[in-house]
Amino acid sequence: MHPLSLEFEAGAWLAPPARDCAQRGPRQQAGLGLRLQGIAKSYGARQVLQGVDLEIAPGEFVAVVGRSGCGKSTLLRLLAQLESADGGALASDDGQPLARHREDIRIMFQEARLLPWKTVLDNIALGLAGPDARERAREALAQVGLAERAQDWPARLSGGQRQRVALARALVHAPRLLLLDEPLGALDALTRIEMHRLLESLWQRHGFTALLVTHDVAEAVAVAGRVLLIEDRGVALDRRIELPRPRQHGAPAFARHEAAILGRVLQRPAEAAEPPPLRLVSARFAT
Numbered sequence: 001m002h003p004l005s006l007e008f009e010a011g012a013w014l015a016p017p018a019r020d021c022a023q024r025g026p027r028q029q030a031g032l033g034l035r036l037q038g039i040a041k042s043y044g045a046r047q048v049l050q051g052v053d054l055e056i057a058p059g060e061f062v063a064v065v066g067r068s069g070c071g072k073s074t075l076l077r078l079l080a081q082l083e084s085a086d087g088g089a090l091a092s093d094d095g096q097p098l099a100r101h102r103e104d105i106r107i108m109f110q111e112a113r114l115l116p117w118k119t120v121l122d123n124i125a126l127g128l129a130g131p132d133a134r135e136r137a138r139e140a141l142a143q144v145g146l147a148e149r150a151q152d153w154p155a156r157l158s159g160g161q162r163q164r165v166a167l168a169r170a171l172v173h174a175p176r177l178l179l180l181d182e183p184l185g186a187l188d189a190l191t192r193i194e195m196h197r198l199l200e201s202l203w204q205r206h207g208f209t210a211l212l213v214t215h216d217v218a219e220a221v222a223v224a225g226r227v228l229l230i231e232d233r234g235v236a237l238d239r240r241i242e243l244p245r246p247r248q249h250g251a252p253a254f255a256r257h258e259a260a261i262l263g264r265v266l267q268r269p270a271e272a273a274e275p276p277p278l279r280l281v282s283a284r285f286a287t
């Protein structure tokens, strides 16, 4: 597909507003704001995050970048409450502990994690209650442009299609906070750009707050309104990206943001791998 047709394609995926969102009322539709204070997290002796203070406004689209192992996914897992912080407070912008908002938060991973023995539609409907569960699942599927694949098995979909199903499975719950842990990491470049446009359209339409962890600085600049760099156990850079949407990869202003962030990441050399301990195996000397 020619890149110029991507915008049209992404737009074509958009269906009328999801009834599920409309049913939940205005308060629940709004994005969830976040207030993190003094967050600390260690794994054994390895301190990954320390004293992290962060405020995210309702409905912001934030990307989190940084070198491998800096703690990006750890931050997301704490927000998803898959793990607990050792210290500090995780709250929503109204001051409530984040633990009270479990139902408002959904997470997507690099792998779609679909159940292979269930159809696409049944994967999305999983955990939904009520007589209209399947109808709501169909609406979510239509929103990611896969209405016609409802009865397919996940194994028959491409990687990009599987991620769109995973996105529909999150959307059907009308999340107020969508956490995205490298969900596009395994996709080819064109599919990634299509997914950027789709994510952007859905975010604009539904108003959820989005946090995207990515290795790809260009991806961060393509979709986020704000990019955070994690380094030295905390937020080392917090940069606003005020560019019109949809964004043009390679346009001068786009390239300037990308270069500035990348330059900041590369200022510091990669952490040297720990040298292996010296070991004297055997020594023989010729006489």
Ligand SMILES: Nc1ncnc2c1ncn2[C@@H]1O[C@H](COP(=O)(O)OP(=O)(O)OP(=O)(O)O)[C@@H](O)[C@H]1O
Binding pocket: 043, 046, 048, 066, 067, 068, 069, 070, 071, 072, 073, 074, 075, 215
């Ligand atoms: N369950 C765990 N047990 C022990 N150490 C862990 C665990 N999870 C993460 N770590 C360590 O914490 C650090 C941060 O991991 P994290 O997955 O958050 O990094 P990341 O920035 O997301 O990396 P990547 O970009 O490579 O995915 C790493 O050093 C990692 O080895």
